[in-house]
Amino acid sequence: MGQPLTLAPLTARARRGLVRWRVGEIVARFRAGTGRKAPAAASLPLPNTAAERPLFALRGIGKTFPGGVTALADIDLDIHEGEIFGIIGRSGAGKSTLLRLLNLLERPTAGGIAFDGHDLLALDAAELRTRRRRIGMIFQHFNLLSSRTVAGNVALPLELAGASKAAIARRVDELLELVGLAELRDRYPAQISGGQKQRVGIARALATHPRVLLCDEATSALDPETTQSILALLADINRRLGLTIVLITHQMQVIKAVAHRVAVLDAGAVAEIGDVADIVTAPRSAVTRTLLRELIGDEIPASVRERAARLAADGNGVVWRLAFRGAVVDTPLLAELSAAHPVATHLLHGYIDEVRGVPFGSLVALVAGENEHLRAAAGFLAARGVRVEEV
Amino acid sequence: MTPELARLLFDSLLETLWMVGVAGFFGTLAGLPLGVLLVVTDRGGLIRSVAVNRVLGAVANAVRSTPFIILMVAIIPFTRWIAGTSIGTTAAIVPLSIAAAPFIARLVEAALREVDRGLIEALLAMGATPWQVVRKALLPEALPGIVAALTVTAVSLVGHSAMAGAVGGGGLGDLGIRYGYQRFLPEVMAAVVVVLIVLVQLLQSLGDRLARRLSHR
Ligand SMILES: Nc1ncnc2c1ncn2[C@@H]1O[C@H](COP(=O)(O)OP(=O)(O)OP(=O)(O)O)[C@@H](O)[C@H]1O
Ligand SMILES: [Mg+2]
Numbered sequence: 001m002g003q004p005l006t007l008a009p010l011t012a013r014a015r016r017g018l019v020r021w022r023v024g025e026i027v028a029r030f031r032a033g034t035g036r037k038a039p040a041a042a043s044l045p046l047p048n049t050a051a052e053r054p055l056f057a058l059r060g061i062g063k064t065f066p067g068g069v070t071a072l073a074d075i076d077l078d079i080h081e082g083e084i085f086g087i088i089g090r091s092g093a094g095k096s097t098l099l100r101l102l103n104l105l106e107r108p109t110a111g112g113i114a115f116d117g118h119d120l121l122a123l124d125a126a127e128l129r130t131r132r133r134r135i136g137m138i139f140q141h142f143n144l145l146s147s148r149t150v151a152g153n154v155a156l157p158l159e160l161a162g163a164s165k166a167a168i169a170r171r172v173d174e175l176l177e178l179v180g181l182a183e184l185r186d187r188y189p190a191q192i193s194g195g196q197k198q199r200v201g202i203a204r205a206l207a208t209h210p211r212v213l214l215c216d217e218a219t220s221a222l223d224p225e226t227t228q229s230i231l232a233l234l235a236d237i238n239r240r241l242g243l244t245i246v247l248i249t250h251q252m253q254v255i256k257a258v259a260h261r262v263a264v265l266d267a268g269a270v271a272e273i274g275d276v277a278d279i280v281t282a283p284r285s286a287v288t289r290t291l292l293r294e295l296i297g298d299e300i301p302a303s304v305r306e307r308a309a310r311l312a313a314d315g316n317g318v319v320w321r322l323a324f325r326g327a328v329v330d331t332p333l334l335a336e337l338s339a340a341h342p343v344a345t346h347l348l349h350g351y352i353d354e355v356r357g358v359p360f361g362s363l364v365a366l367v368a369g370e371n372e373h374l375r376a377a378a379g380f381l382a383a384r385g386v387r388v389e390e391v
Numbered sequence: 392m393t394p395e396l397a398r399l400l401f402d403s404l405l406e407t408l409w410m411v412g413v414a415g416f417f418g419t420l421a422g423l424p425l426g427v428l429l430v431v432t433d434r435g436g437l438i439r440s441v442a443v444n445r446v447l448g449a450v451a452n453a454v455r456s457t458p459f460i461i462l463m464v465a466i467i468p469f470t471r472w473i474a475g476t477s478i479g480t481t482a483a484i485v486p487l488s489i490a491a492a493p494f495i496a497r498l499v500e501a502a503l504r505e506v507d508r509g510l511i512e513a514l515l516a517m518g519a520t521p522w523q524v525v526r527k528a529l530l531p532e533a534l535p536g537i538v539a540a541l542t543v544t545a546v547s548l549v550g551h552s553a554m555a556g557a558v559g560g561g562g563l564g565d566l567g568i569r570y571g572y573q574r575f576l577p578e579v580m581a582a583v584v585v586v587l588i589v590l591v592q593l594l595q596s597l598g599d600r601l602a603r604r605l606s607h608r
Contacts, residue, residue, distance in 0.1 A: 103516050132518035143513035146608050147531040156527060157517040188607040208517070 053117050054078035055212060055244050056102055062110030063097055063268075071097040072268045075111070079246055081211075084238050086259030086276065087248040088291060093265040095248040099216050102246065103135045104128060116211065133161055136205030140217035142197040144189040150200050151176065151185040157207040175203040179233065195226035202233065206243075213237070215247035219254060231257045252295040256280055256355050264288045281325035281360035282387070298349045298364050300391065308348065308366045317368030319348070319391040325360035328384055334365060341377045343369030364391060392582065399566060400582055404590070406480045407562035410552040413484045415545055418491025422544075423537070425451065425492060426499025427525055437511070437521035451493035459490050459551050463558065483560035487551055495544050502536030503529050535606040542598025546591050553587065563587055 056079040063072040071094040079085045089095050100106040101113060104120055113120045115131065123131060144153050151172050158168045176182045179199040189197055198218060205213055215234070219227040235258045238245050249255060255262050255276060263273040264287055271285040283289045293299060298321065300308070308319050322333070329352060334345045345365045352361035367377060378388050425447060431437040432444040454462070463486040470485040471477045506529055514524045530537070553564025563583050571580025 105512055105516060129518035129520065132516060135516070137513070137516040139509060139513065141507075141509055143507070143509040145510060145528060145532060147534065147605075156514075160514070160517055160519045160523050160527065190608055204517075214516075 054114075055081045055116055056246075057114040058101075058111065059113075060111035061098075061101065061108045061113065063094070063101065063106065064109045070268060072101075072108075075268075075270055077263060077270065077273070079212075079244065081244055082238075082242050083260045084235070084245045084247065084258050086255040086262040087246065087265055088250065088252065088255050088262060089248075089265030090287070090291070091250060094268040095250070095265055096216055098265065099214055099246065099248050102212075102214055103132055103137060133157070133208040134211045135214060136208070136210035136212070137214040137216070138198065138201040138205050138218045140220050142189070142194075142201045142221075144197055144200055144204075146189050149186050149188055150181060150192065153189070153200050154203045154207060157204060161208055171207060175206060178206070178237075179203045193226075194222050195229060198222065198226075198230050199233065202230075202237070206237070206241075210243070212244040212246060215245065217249060218247060220249070220251070227254070228257070234258055250291075252280070252291050256295065256353075260356075264291070275356075277356045277358040280355045281358055282323075295353075296351045296362055298351060298362055300348055300364055304348065305391070308346075311346075311366060311368070316370060316374075317344075317366055318374060319364065319366050321389045321391050322363045322365065322381060323360075323387040323389070324362075324385060325358055326385070328386060329359040329361050331384075333363070333381075333384075333386070337367075337377055337380060340380055341369070341373050343367050343373050343377050392578075396579060396582065399570070399579075400563075400586060403561070403563045403566040403583075404586060407549065407552050407556075407564075407590070410480055410483055410487060410555070410560070410562055411545055411548045414487030414491055414548055414552070415541065417484070417488035418495050418544065418548075419541065421488070421492040422495025423499055425496035426503065427529070429496060429500045430503045430529070431521060431525065437524055451496050454489065454493045455497065459486070459554060460558075462486055462490055463555060478559040480561035483552065483555035483562075487548060487555060490551060491544055491548055494547065495540060498540030498543060499533075499537055502533040502540055505536055506532045535602040535608075538598060538602040538605060542595060542602070545594050545598070549587065549591055549594070563590075 056077070058075055058077040061072055061075040061077070062070070064070045075098065087095050087098060097106055101108055102115075104113075107121070115135070118131070120128070120131070145156065148156065154172045154175050155168050158171055163171070172185075173182070176185055179202055181196060181199050181203065184192055184196060189200070192200070201218075202213075213234075218234075219230050222230060231254060234245055234247070237243055238258075245258075247254065247259065259276045261274065262276050262279050264271040264279065264285060266285070266287040271287045272279060272283070279288060280292065280295075283292055300319075305319070311317060324333070334347065337343065338345055345367050347363065347365050349364040350361070351363075352359065354360070367374060369377065381388050428447055429444065429451070432440040432447070434441070434444075436444075457465070463483075466486055466489065467477045470482050473485050474482040476482050510528050510532060511524055514528050519527065552560065552562050553567070556562040556564025556566070557568045559565070563586060567580055567583035570576045571583060
């Protein structure tokens with residue numbers, strides 16, 4: 001795995017998946033004897049070769065807690081080897097529950113989970129423990145032993161696995177080097193910063209050479225700068241070691257910064273799932289748009305909106321949110337709009353960004369003009385691939 | 392203070408320390424595992440077992456709710472069977488140990504419950520066995536709390552040993568009763584009280600220092 005962060009994720013595999021999907025679609029159309037798209041049989045194409053076997057395959061997963069709270073319902077999810085898979089959702093959406101299912105800290109009440117082709121739910125206690133050494137985990141509140149030094153904490157999983165003293169010493173040095181904490185090896189957790197604690201957590205999670213790293217809100221207790229440094233470390237580990245990473249967060253920034261693919265969770269169900277660039281630049285569900293709003297910050301203050309609305313009403317105008325991505329970003333959109341149609345535009349908010357090499361932006365503008373011109377203007381924008389939404 | 396009185400005080404102090412030390416040792420030997428079991432078998436524990444938890448809890452409560460003086464008398468046959476006699480310093484160690492065990496168990500239980508659940512989860516996620524969780528996380532993390540628990544136990548054992556002394560167990564309590572009360576020597580009584588106060592102060596500050604030293608929070 002050597003692709004830089006800006007390239008599309010897992011292109012070869014994704015493309016292969018896409019091709020197979022298209023072939024399946026064509027076959028389905030052929031069978032149905034129509035030119036129209038056949039309804040999708042399953043939300044995900046089931047992998048059929050060993051090479052395409054996902055690292056985690058969740059099918060029909062449900063979780064209802066003893067109290068009667070249904071945290072997850074009917075989740076289908078594939079997580080592929082080598083990718084950074086993000087799970088985002090609002091508080092209480094079921095993110096932590098979903099993540100904790102992956103190493104069976106929580107058992108599902110419905111459905112099945114395969115890890116590397118093995119049915120996780122069929123393992124007995126001893127087999128599960130062995131399997132868990134292949135699944136590292138880091139936590140929002142770090143969960144380090146206060147009674148052990150930095151080095152002692154990193155050594156812990158190796159001790160549990162019964163490694164020799166010499167092997168432990170060697171591996172601990174290696175890991176502390178990797179996360180840049182060699183100097184702090186004899187400090188206690190109480191004597192280091194939050195970011196450093198999370199680095200210890202990462203080193204500890206990597207000790208037994210896991211196939212995957214599960215991150216439960218790993219940066220939520222950190223300041224923005226430290227968050228960036230931890231995310232950079234995770235991305236680096238993903239690139240250098242080819243380690244699969246599953247991270248949950250409620251912050252779109254985190255997803256945007258490191259994830260390749262993302263699942264948006266809402267009330268225990270997957271609202272949408274796909275490449276981060278697609279989801280961020282062309283969200284399809286309302287939850288995703290809400291979560292993006294936090295990133296884009298285009299909430300127009302009530303007073304401004306009111307004035308704009310009055311202006312709009314007087315002069316026959318509307319407040320539009322324009323969302324676009326790709327080449328359109330480079331064009332003077334509003335100027336061209338005014339040139340092509342007799343409408344006046346007044347910019348209220350603008351945002352431009354890039355996710356995995358795809359530029360995207362959003363403008364909120366008051367657009368005034370005759371009704372027919374407004375309609376034409378909307379058509380002009382839509383023709384350029386701009387999503388127009390009335391605010 | 393006469394040399395004989397000093398000698399008497401010193402011997403009695405040694406007897407008290409012996410009783411407290413040995414009873415503390417056996418009490419910990421039984422109480423520490425009992426405390427761990429109370430935690431791990433409880434609902435949400437590592438090896439949930441409601442039945443075991445209920446039985447152990449009931450036994451601990453029964454012993455703890457029996458006043459020490461009654462416990463001491465009630466188990467005389469058992470004491471005689473273990474120690475060969477029912478009077479004297481060594482005999483007193485039997486009921487003292489039995490009283491100390493559930494006391495320690497409950498205090499240890501409370502200390503273990505203070506350990507963050509997240510730590511236990513972290514160890515389970517690493518593939519730790521329940522026993523490894525206890526040995527590598529629960530006990531080391533709760534160690535300062537356990538030391539504090541043992542300090543409280545030692546102090547209360549000093550008190551109980553004085554009570555045991557009153558019925559022929561030896562130690563400072565015995566000295567106070569026999570000389571201070573029965574022979575009416577108030578200076579002996581006063582000296583005993585002073586020694587006890589100093590002893591308890593010493594134990595407490597020693598325990599506090601050790602607990603603080605062990606804590607890296
Ligand atoms: N052990 C439990 N017992 C009962 N209900 C639970 C338990 N754990 C979680 N839940 C419930 O399941 C739902 C999902 O919880 P979960 O912790 O997975 O949400 P989350 O998306 O991680 O939220 P947050 O962002 O606040 O951490 C919530 O309604 C929560 O109250
Ligand atoms: Mg959570």
